[in-house]
Amino acid sequence: MRISLSDEQQQFQDWAKKFAESCVKPHVERHQTERIQPELLKELSSQGWMALTVPETEGGGGLDPLSFSVCIRELSRVCASTAITVAVTNMIAETLARDGTAAQKKKFLSSIVSGSSLTASFCLTENSSGSDAAALRTRAEKKSRHYVLNGEKIYVTNGAYSGVFLVMARTSETPGAQGISAFIVERDQKGLHLGKEEDKMGLTASSTIQLSLDQVEVPEENRLLEEGEGFKIAMRSLDSGRISVASQSLGTAEAALAAGLRYVKEREQFGKTLSEFQAIQWKLANAATELSAAELLIAKACDLKRKGRSYTRAASMAKLFATESATRVCNEMIQIFGGYGYIKEYPVERFYRDVRVTKLYEGTSEIQRLVIAKDLLKGAEL
Ligand SMILES: Cc1cc2nc3c(=O)[nH]c(=O)nc-3n(C[C@H](O)[C@H](O)[C@H](O)COP(=O)(O)OP(=O)(O)OC[C@H]3O[C@@H](n4cnc5c(N)ncnc54)[C@H](O)[C@@H]3O)c2cc1C
Numbered sequence: 416m417r418i419s420l421s422d423e424q425q426q427f428q429d430w431a432k433k434f435a436e437s438c439v440k441p442h443v444e445r446h447q448t449e450r451i452q453p454e455l456l457k458e459l460s461s462q463g464w465m466a467l468t469v470p471e472t473e474g475g476g477g478l479d480p481l482s483f484s485v486c487i488r489e490l491s492r493v494c495a496s497t498a499i500t501v502a503v504t505n506m507i508a509e510t511l512a513r514d515g516t517a518a519q520k521k522k523f524l525s526s527i528v529s530g531s532s533l534t535a536s537f538c539l540t541e542n543s544s545g546s547d548a549a550a551l552r553t554r555a556e557k558k559s560r561h562y563v564l565n566g567e568k569i570y571v572t573n574g575a576y577s578g579v580f581l582v583m584a585r586t587s588e589t590p591g592a593q594g595i596s597a598f599i600v601e602r603d604q605k606g607l608h609l610g611k612e613e614d615k616m617g618l619t620a621s622s623t624i625q626l627s628l629d630q631v632e633v634p635e636e637n638r639l640l641e642e643g644e645g646f647k648i649a650m651r652s653l654d655s656g657r658i659s660v661a662s663q664s665l666g667t668a669e670a671a672l673a674a675g676l677r678y679v680k681e682r683e684q685f686g687k688t689l690s691e692f693q694a695i696q697w698k699l700a701n702a703a704t705e706l707s708a709a710e711l712l713i714a715k716a717c718d719l720k721r722k723g724r725s726y727t728r729a730a731s732m733a734k735l736f737a738t739e740s741a742t743r744v745c746n747e748m749i750q751i752f753g754g755y756g757y758i759k760e761y762p763v764e765r766f767y768r769d770v771r772v773t774k775l776y777e778g779t780s781e782i783q784r785l786v787i788a789k790d791l792l793k794g795a796e797l
Contacts, residue, residue, distance in 0.1 A: 418714050420485065427482040431489035434462060439494050446496055446620035447765070450612070453533065455497070456576060460530030464501050468509040468655075473520060474528040475508065480655075480717035484662040491666025492673075495769035496620035498666065500534055502659035503572045507535035507581050510652045511599075514639050523579050523599050532578025532602075537656075538568040538626060539583045539649050546782050548583075549592040549646055553628060555584035562586070562638070564598065564606075564631040570776070574609055574624035578602045581652075582628070583645045597645035599637040606631040617768030650727075656777045657730040658720070661713050661737035664773040665706060668741035671766040672702050675748040682753075689751065698751060702744040709737035728790040735783035738773040745770045 420428060442455055459465060468483050469475020478486070483505065490498040504527060511524040526532040544550040553566025564584050571580070580600040587594040600607060610625030639648055676699065679690040689695045712733040719726035745767040749756035756763050774780045791797075 424482045428485040431486035435490050435493040439497050443494050450622055451620045456533040465504045466508045466528045468505045469512045473512050480720040484717055487659050487662040488666035491663045492670040495667050496618045498663045499621050504534045506652050506656045533576040534573035535579040536571050536573045536577040537581050538571050540570045553584040555586045560635050562633045564628040566628050568626040571624050571626045575622035583649050586642045592646035593643055595645040596642045597639040597648045598633050604631050654727050654730045657734040658716050660773050660777050661733040664738040664741035664770050665709050667766050667770045668744040671745045671748040671763050674762050675751045698747050705740035709740050712736050728787055731783040731786040741770050
């Protein structure tokens with residue numbers, strides 16, 4: 416089911432697979448009841464995982480988009496919680512590498528590269544603004560050489576460990592996207608309160624917290640780009656993040672399909688293995704076909720990104736199709752396992768719980784459709 420990779424891309428995939436099997440797999444059982452241990456995060460960081468997308472000139476891995484996608488996919492085959500932790504940190508690192516000043520890179524990007532900030536977080540969503548992210552209410556009030564931030568963020572991935580938080584806040588009365596700016600907030604900043612961990616359906620080892628900002632003084636130098644450019648920065652970050660979420664969902668569904676393929680050859684009913692029933696074969700064929708198509712859409716988005724072309728629509732298409740297909744595949748694998756599929760001793764219920772969120776975060780499927788339709792209706796090339 417693999418698209419052809421260059422020798423270098425293949426090496427990255429082999430490296431990721433080996434790492435996932437040897438360093439992440441031993442933690443998977445613990446990850447069902449505990450958050451990722453800092454030791455694993457340190458190991459990920461020391462192996463370069465947290466800055467794979469950062470150019471080599473900035474100390475990162477300099478991976479092209481497809482190489483990064485296959486690495487996230489390999490990690491997700493073993494542990495989706497670890498994969499999303501890495502993916503979000505890379506999304507912030509990539510944003511800093513792209514939009515940060517030399518001083519911001521020196522201070523914040525290098526903290527991710529070196530591992531002194533174990534992870535990084537993206538803080539856009541609030542209680543009353545999820546899909547309608549431009550309606551956010553967190554305020555950043557300018558006071559001579561600094562801003563004072565006040566507000567509440569929810570669903571902050573990696574929040575428990577991050578040293579660097581990218582916070583979108585309103586700097587002007589202008590409603591909607593134009594009034595939003597992006598700030599780098601440090602973990603130890605006075606007034607930044609890390610709230611409770613969410614108790615989630617899946618991705619149990621990934622940290623998801625609430626965050627409150629109470630009179631947090633952020634130096635002007637921590638604003639990314641100009642005032643009013645925060646929403647644009649966030650959307651560009653999400654374009655990239657959506658390829659990662661698509662890759663994450665693909666990896667999880669591939670693991671589910673692999674488990675299904677093993678099971679149908681072992682389980683017998685009516686004197687035959689399940690693999691001999693055509694109804695079961697169709698499920699397997701549909702699953703493999705959908706995942707192959709998802710892989711191609713991801714590769715297309717990666718290709719456009721690598722070439723420096725607009726890839727917003729392609730990333731949304733990849734995320735929409737991959738996450739919907741992957742969720743269907745994981746659900747069907749539970750069906751193939753029968754009652755055992757519902758039991759935690761078998762892996763497929765976890766794959767389903769882990770994959771389900773991919774249709775929600777970094778823009779729901781409905782929002783991906785809006786993004787795609789908007790691009791089509793403005794007359795973009797098909
Ligand atoms: C585990 C997890 C981790 C997350 N991590 C982060 C993070 O690190 N940083 C961050 O900022 N956010 C994060 N999020 C937030 C996530 O991106 C939002 O949950 C998501 O964007 C949806 O917003 P919402 O939950 O408020 O749903 P709502 O916006 O309230 O949507 C509810 C439903 O209505 C639909 N809907 C809304 N508007 C429309 C429309 N115009 N047309 C059609 N249907 C519509 C939605 O698709 C959805 O089905 C995370 C969420 C989860 C669950």
